[in-house]
Amino acid sequence: MNKDFAGLNGFVWWMGVVEDRQDPLKLGRCRVRIVGWHSPSKTDLPTKHLPWSQQMTPINNTNPYAPKEGDMVVGFFIDGESAQSPVMMGVLPGIPLSAANPQQGFNDPRTTTQLKNAPVKPGENPTNYPRVLDEPTTSRLARNDSDSIGKTIVQTKKTNKLGPFELDPTYAAKYPYNNVYESESGHAMEFDDTPKKERVHLYHREGSYIELQADGSGAFKIVKNKNDTIGGNYSLYVQGNMTVEVDGNISFKSKKNISFSADGAFSVKAKTISLNASDSFSAKGMSASLSGTTKTSVGGLTSQQTSVSGLTTKVSGMLVTSITGTTALTMGSTGLTNINGSLINLLGAPVGGDPGLDPEGIDPAGVEIEPIEGFDDGLIDGAIDPLGGVDISVENLADEVSTIGENVSDTLSESLGSIEANLGNVGELDNVNELTNEEFFNLVDADQAASVVENITGKAEEMIANIQDQLSGLSTNISDQLQGSVDNITGPLKANLTVLEGKFDILSDPNASLKDKFAAAQAVFATGSTMLNQAKAIPGQAAAAVSGVVNSGAKGVSDAFTRGIKNTGILDEVKANLSDTYDGYVSAIRESASGLAEDGKENLADSANKVADEWVFQNKDDVIDKVANSALEARQNGSTLDDVKTIIKDGITTSWKNFYADNQAKIAPLASIGIKDNEELINQ
Numbered sequence: 201m202n203k204d205f206a207g208l209n210g211f212v213w214w215m216g217v218v219e220d221r222q223d224p225l226k227l228g229r230c231r232v233r234i235v236g237w238h239s240p241s242k243t244d245l246p247t248k249h250l251p252w253s254q255q256m257t258p259i260n261n262t263n264p265y266a267p268k269e270g271d272m273v274v275g276f277f278i279d280g281e282s283a284q285s286p287v288m289m290g291v292l293p294g295i296p297l298s299a300a301n302p303q304q305g306f307n308d309p310r311t312t313t314q315l316k317n318a319p320v321k322p323g324e325n326p327t328n329y330p331r332v333l334d335e336p337t338t339s340r341l342a343r344n345d346s347d348s349i350g351k352t353i354v355q356t357k358k359t360n361k362l363g364p365f366e367l368d369p370t371y372a373a374k375y376p377y378n379n380v381y382e383s384e385s386g387h388a389m390e391f392d393d394t395p396k397k398e399r400v401h402l403y404h405r406e407g408s409y410i411e412l413q414a415d416g417s418g419a420f421k422i423v424k425n426k427n428d429t430i431g432g433n434y435s436l437y438v439q440g441n442m443t444v445e446v447d448g449n450i451s452f453k454s455k456k457n458i459s460f461s462a463d464g465a466f467s468v469k470a471k472t473i474s475l476n477a478s479d480s481f482s483a484k485g486m487s488a489s490l491s492g493t494t495k496t497s498v499g500g501l502t503s504q505q506t507s508v509s510g511l512t513t514k515v516s517g518m519l520v521t522s523i524t525g526t527t528a529l530t531m532g533s534t535g536l537t538n539i540n541g542s543l544i545n546l547l548g549a550p551v552g553g554d555p556g557l558d559p560e561g562i563d564p565a566g567v568e569i570e571p572i573e574g575f576d577d578g579l580i581d582g583a584i585d586p587l588g589g590v591d592i593s594v595e596n597l598a599d600e601v602s603t604i605g606e607n608v609s610d611t612l613s614e615s616l617g618s619i620e621a622n623l624g625n626v627g628e629l630d631n632v633n634e635l636t637n638e639e640f641f642n643l644v645d646a647d648q649a650a651s652v653v654e655n656i657t658g659k660a661e662e663m664i665a666n667i668q669d670q671l672s673g674l675s676t677n678i679s680d681q682l683q684g685s686v687d688n689i690t691g692p693l694k695a696n697l698t699v700l701e702g703k704f705d706i707l708s709d710p711n712a713s714l715k716d717k718f719a720a721a722q723a724v725f726a727t728g729s730t731m732l733n734q735a736k737a738i739p740g741q742a743a744a745a746v747s748g749v750v751n752s753g754a755k756g757v758s759d760a761f762t763r764g765i766k767n768t769g770i771l772d773e774v775k776a777n778l779s780d781t782y783d784g785y786v787s788a789i790r791e792s793a794s795g796l797a798e799d800g801k802e803n804l805a806d807s808a809n810k811v812a813d814e815w816v817f818q819n820k821d822d823v824i825d826k827v828a829n830s831a832l833e834a835r836q837n838g839s840t841l842d843d844v845k846t847i848i849k850d851g852i853t854t855s856w857k858n859f860y861a862d863n864q865a866k867i868a869p870l871a872s873i874g875i876k877d878n879e880e881l882i883n884q
Contacts, residue, residue: 228264270308270329296330321386615663827851
């Protein structure tokens with residue numbers, strides 16, 4: 201029975217030097233020349249004849265890490281004193297005093313050829329181990345010795361800082377608190393527990409790294425390219441400020457939408473800025489300004505749309521301001537449109553188009569174009585209906601306020617006369633307010649006093665309700681500029697109305713004494729008398745206020761009224777109805793196309809449908825905006841609904857005429873069909 205195994209009579213320990221780690225089984229085994237068991241002579245015992253020493257790995261990490269050539273290792277023999285199956289338990293660090301002699305045992309035996317493919321740190325020569333003498337074999341990063349730390353990646357990071365934001369290294373390790381793994385080629389991993397200097401550091405030999413510093417700050421550096429691929433969503437939150445600085449170009453691309461949002465200002469600054477929309481471009485704001493010190497240009501192609509809009513829209517330039525279009529330029533405003541510049545060019549083809557495009561036999565200038573006959577007038581009536589109940593003239597506001605003053609005066613005169621009569625029934629008085637409580641109750645009995653107070657209470661309630669109705673009926677559709685004037689005019693009246701309401705509470709309180717109610721009745725009379733004088737002054741105050749606003753700038757009032765209409769949604773409703781009207785015109789063209797197809801004129805029918813499509817695509821939104829604003833402006837200036845109806849009809853008809861003039865080549869030739877058929881299409 202074999203009794204040579206570890207543990208029978210204790211362990212047979214050994215120490216040796218690794219001479220070969222190229223394990224063909226890739227188990228982490230090494231050829232180790234063991235002191236006292238193996239000859240130091242490589243002639244007597246070549247490296248290739250040394251036994252393979254197994255590696256003992258931690259139980260929580262079975263991936264082997266082989267010691268390198270020249271390392272001093274310690275272990276035991278599994279087979280006891282037979283000494284043919286060694287096991288390595290660990291590496292013994294030390295301080296090498298002499299360089300390796302590859303010709304002798306207990307040294308790194310690799311040849312120059314073998315060393316050419318061996319890993320080395322940046323700037324290091326591929327020599328046999330040990331490569332550093334008179335220095336501990338533990339990592340310099342773990343030791344932080346003053347005479348050697350400058351030869352490590354700490355100095356490399358300081359020297360090779362990149363860009364304005366890379367943090368300075370915070371390395372300040374103290375032995376033995378920095379736990380370091382440092383590979384042969386120069387990769388490093390640190391878990392530094394140095395008090396108040398704690399860090400986690402992962403470093404790549406080329407200079408890329410991730411470092412988490414003691415205060416929680418983090419540094420992430422990539423010296424070459426970086427590519428992130430995310431299969432799901434990606435969110436980034438920054439509690440403070442965020443700055444991105446790029447030496448090259450930045451490109452954003454989304455297969456869907458891109459949205460930028462800021463609670464504060466959004467600023468874009470560049471030498472040149474280009475915004476290119478394949479469909480439509482819109483810029484809006486309460487105040488919109490587009491300006492340039494040399495040249496400012498806003499332009500759009502025939503089949504595209506460029507829109508710059510806002511409650512206040514400004515397009516200006518110091519030297520040259522140009523607005524160009526290959527087909528048409530439309531400028532519309534409900535108030536005032538300003539184009540300012542020392543030189544202004546408006547460039548475009550003639551309205552009639554290039555004469556070279558005239559279809560043979562047709563003179564567009566001589567054709568009376570009525571695009572759609574027999575259209576439904578109800579569509580236009582519906583389009584302008586929302587404007588029917590809106591009265592936005594400045595003068596009407598003055599009349600409205602004046603009427604309230606007159607009505608309140610009438611109410612107060614009648615009510616105060618009744619109150620005075622009730623109080624006067626108890627005696628001949630020059631002024632009912634001179635009658636004291638004591639005199640009043642000496643003249644009348646309790647029943648009579650209660651009857652007087654009851655009559656006064658009923659009349660006061662009626663008077664207060666009437667005045668409240670008058671004031672609440674004041675139109676809310678007034679401009680910001682007039683609101684202050686109206687408040688100043690009606691404010692004292694409203695303040696005294698509050699006083700009246702307080703006295704009425706006493707009059708109507710069943711628990712109040714007759715004396716208190718009599719005093720309240722006198723106060724109602726006195727306050728009402730004051731309000732009567734205030735109400736009589738209202739018509740003159742209203743006229744003066746409106747006159748002052750008009751004289752200070754009717755344009756501002758007009759714009760304010762326009763904003764009021766837009767803010768109430770009326771303009772949007774007009775546009776929605778105009779869209780239906782426009783669609784009615786297009787439907788008429790399509791019905792004509794259907795009739796042409798039934799007559800066997802398929803080519804003409806196809807062309808008609810294409811014309812309808814293109815008319816809608818190119819013009820619909822612009823026409824609706826222009827016509828709706830023109831209708832609103834006309835209504836604001838006092839035009840009748842019939843006049844507004846004509847404006848809408850003419851606006852859409854003019855759109856067709858302009859479209860025809862700009863697209864004769866598409867509408868008129870129609871594959872050599874005769875003039876009659878062309879005229880038929882135009883009339884239809």
